[in-house]
Amino acid sequence: MIQRLAIIGVGLIGGSLARALRSAGAVGEIVGCGRSAENLKLAFDLDVIDHCTRDPAIAVEDADMVFISVPLGAMRGVFERICGKLAEGAVVTDGGSVKGSVVADAAVAFGAVPEWLVPGHPIAGTEHSGVGASFPALYHNRRVILTPLPQTDPKALGRVREMWQATGAQVTEMDPAHHDEVLAATSHLPHMLAFGLVDLLSRQRDNDAIFRYAAGGFRDFTRIASSNPEMWRDICVANADALSDMLARFGDEMTGLADSIRRRDSDDLLDIFSRAKAARDAYVDGVQPETTPRPGR
Amino acid sequence: MIQRLAIIGVGLIGGSLARALRSAGAVGEIVGCGRSAENLKLAFDLDVIDHCTRDPAIAVEDADMVFISVPLGAMRGVFERICGKLAEGAVVTDGGSVKGSVVADAAVAFGAVPEWLVPGHPIAGTEHSGVGASFPALYHNRRVILTPLPQTDPKALGRVREMWQATGAQVTEMDPAHHDEVLAATSHLPHMLAFGLVDLLSRQRDNDAIFRYAAGGFRDFTRIASSNPEMWRDICVANADALSDMLARFGDEMTGLADSIRRRDSDDLLDIFSRAKAARDAYVDGVQPETTPRPGR
Numbered sequence: 001m002i003q004r005l006a007i008i009g010v011g012l013i014g015g016s017l018a019r020a021l022r023s024a025g026a027v028g029e030i031v032g033c034g035r036s037a038e039n040l041k042l043a044f045d046l047d048v049i050d051h052c053t054r055d056p057a058i059a060v061e062d063a064d065m066v067f068i069s070v071p072l073g074a075m076r077g078v079f080e081r082i083c084g085k086l087a088e089g090a091v092v093t094d095g096g097s098v099k100g101s102v103v104a105d106a107a108v109a110f111g112a113v114p115e116w117l118v119p120g121h122p123i124a125g126t127e128h129s130g131v132g133a134s135f136p137a138l139y140h141n142r143r144v145i146l147t148p149l150p151q152t153d154p155k156a157l158g159r160v161r162e163m164w165q166a167t168g169a170q171v172t173e174m175d176p177a178h179h180d181e182v183l184a185a186t187s188h189l190p191h192m193l194a195f196g197l198v199d200l201l202s203r204q205r206d207n208d209a210i211f212r213y214a215a216g217g218f219r220d221f222t223r224i225a226s227s228n229p230e231m232w233r234d235i236c237v238a239n240a241d242a243l244s245d246m247l248a249r250f251g252d253e254m255t256g257l258a259d260s261i262r263r264r265d266s267d268d269l270l271d272i273f274s275r276a277k278a279a280r281d282a283y284v285d286g287v288q289p290e291t292t293p294r295p296g297r
Numbered sequence: 298m299i300q301r302l303a304i305i306g307v308g309l310i311g312g313s314l315a316r317a318l319r320s321a322g323a324v325g326e327i328v329g330c331g332r333s334a335e336n337l338k339l340a341f342d343l344d345v346i347d348h349c350t351r352d353p354a355i356a357v358e359d360a361d362m363v364f365i366s367v368p369l370g371a372m373r374g375v376f377e378r379i380c381g382k383l384a385e386g387a388v389v390t391d392g393g394s395v396k397g398s399v400v401a402d403a404a405v406a407f408g409a410v411p412e413w414l415v416p417g418h419p420i421a422g423t424e425h426s427g428v429g430a431s432f433p434a435l436y437h438n439r440r441v442i443l444t445p446l447p448q449t450d451p452k453a454l455g456r457v458r459e460m461w462q463a464t465g466a467q468v469t470e471m472d473p474a475h476h477d478e479v480l481a482a483t484s485h486l487p488h489m490l491a492f493g494l495v496d497l498l499s500r501q502r503d504n505d506a507i508f509r510y511a512a513g514g515f516r517d518f519t520r521i522a523s524s525n526p527e528m529w530r531d532i533c534v535a536n537a538d539a540l541s542d543m544l545a546r547f548g549d550e551m552t553g554l555a556d557s558i559r560r561r562d563s564d565d566l567l568d569i570f571s572r573a574k575a576a577r578d579a580y581v582d583g584v585q586p587e588t589t590p591r592p593g594r
Binding site: 073123124125126127142143145174178181182183185186187189190191192193194195196197198199200201202204206207208209210211212213214215216217218219220221222223224225226227228229230232233236237240243244247248249250251253254255257258260261262264266269270272273274275276277279280281283284 | 370420421422423424439440442471475478479480482483484486487488489490491492493494495496497498499501503504506507508509510511512513514515516517518519520521522523524525526527529530533534537540541544545546547548550551552554555557558559561563566567569570571572573574576577578580581
């Protein structure tokens with residue numbers, strides 16, 4: 001049970017955590033903190049938070065749990081602002097999509113990565129942002145990856161694990177570098193492809209016809225290109241090395257595919273498409289059938 | 298009103314056309330034709346067709362409308378088989394995803410593109426195939442592109458237009474080459490990206506972890522990689538020129554994006570993502586809000 005939770009950044013991620021913990025009865029009071037007065041007011045009106053402030057140093061006073069879900073580019077500033085302001089025994093965790101950069105920011109802001117900091121990443125979200133898009137079931141059956149370091153206090157780790165379990169999430173652990181590689185492959189690269197495709201098509205001469213004749217598959221495929229641009233700018237900068245590596249590998253894959261198409265190499269094309277279909281059917285549909293509702297018919 | 302409809306290839310596309318026309322009361326008898334006895338039997342058991350045969354030449358006897366929805370690689374063989382077997386006044390149309398190759402196949406099989414052939418393409422589908430996946434509402438509010446040639450009989454064009462309108466589709470016209478360019482951009486290229494991404498990830502060392510931590514966005518993004526591999530092999534070969542051109546443009550786009558990421562060029566990244574989000578929100582969500590149900594929460 002969390003007595004007083006401070007949420008720095010009450011958007012889709014932070015707001016959904018608040019709603020989930022409230023509906024599980026796993027939290028006492030919730031203090032919300034953010035830069036946008038309008039969003040904070042909405043969070044307050046929606047009963048997502050009990051108190052609000054725009055200063056992280058005030059938000060963390062007396063909090064026994066602090067959750068930071070600000071864009072990665074703002075993480076270090078928040079760490080610096082709360083340094084020395086935390087209550088005795090408080091645990092801090094975050095929802096950043098890249099863990100290496102969060103650990104590096106913490107090392108700079110606090111002098112060393114503190115034993116009470118448990119870096120984490122809930123693998124959940126939609127293409128919408130802001131507290132208005134938050135909902136209590138966002139983390140239900142979703143995975144949350146915690147990336148503790150050797151110095152992390154096991155009790156702090158346990159408390160963050162319990163918090164996420166109360167939301168219905170499945171909690172696992174990984175080292176920060178491995179997390180960043182896995183996410184580069186499954187999330188950051190696909191977002192680059194979707195953003196890149198939509199940007200390319202919007203600049204075509206007949207972009208109007210192009211978008212008019214796009215079907216449902218295109219809508220699904222490009223949904224992630226509606227995600228928050230600032231957030232994705234920060235993710236790219238924070239995970240530039242792992243993402244560049246994945247982009248290069250993908251470039252090689254597409255060069256090979258383009259060659260097969262130009263050569264009209266039917267056998268090679270059938271091999272690639274069959275392998276991909278088999279992998280997608282087995283791994284994606286097979287592994288997490290319950291997590292994402294399928295579009296109806 | 299169609300008296301006797303022959304459907305060559307009773308899969309998702311052909312089966313859904315049959316079901317839609319039946320439920321609209323716009324067709325008398327339906328003859329189904331296909332290579333798979335099992336699929337034909339299922340179509341018969343599901344009441345999608347009234348008669349079945351595995352020979353296209355027999356299927357088209359006495360039919361006043363013929364719809365061909367076989368993989369593009371099988372199109373020319375079907376044309377050759379039905380040549381000289383059609384009833385007086387019969388109209389033939391198809392559902393092929395590439396129109397230039399269908400027109401070229403018809404020219405070879407019939408000596409010239411006949412005035413009673415109306416090449417067409419319903420912009421609809423799911424990642425599933427076979428008559429078991431067909432459903433009557435597949436074309437409701439979807440676009441169907443007809444690509445008549447100068448010699449096409451306006452009466453034949455009118456009858457095909459009426460047939461599709463009876464399914465609830467919005468029918469438009471385009472010349473075959475423009476159709477193939479638009480579809481290369483909105484359908485064929487996205488499929489290549491999804492197939493290529495899943496194939497790449499399935500060959501990574503830790504592909505198990507990669508797929509396990511993939512979230513809902515990845516599921517949506519890669520749904521089209523579960524599409525029929527043989528169909529997509531044929532599409533790639535049939536539209537190789539337009540698709541190669543789009544792949545090259547996309548490659549340039551991604552090279553630029555990769556450079557911006559490596560340079561950690563925040564301004565450039567924000568520009569790209571903002572443009573893409575604006576285009577996606579305006580064109581895709583704005584233009585066809587009714588056509589694809591959104592995943593629920």
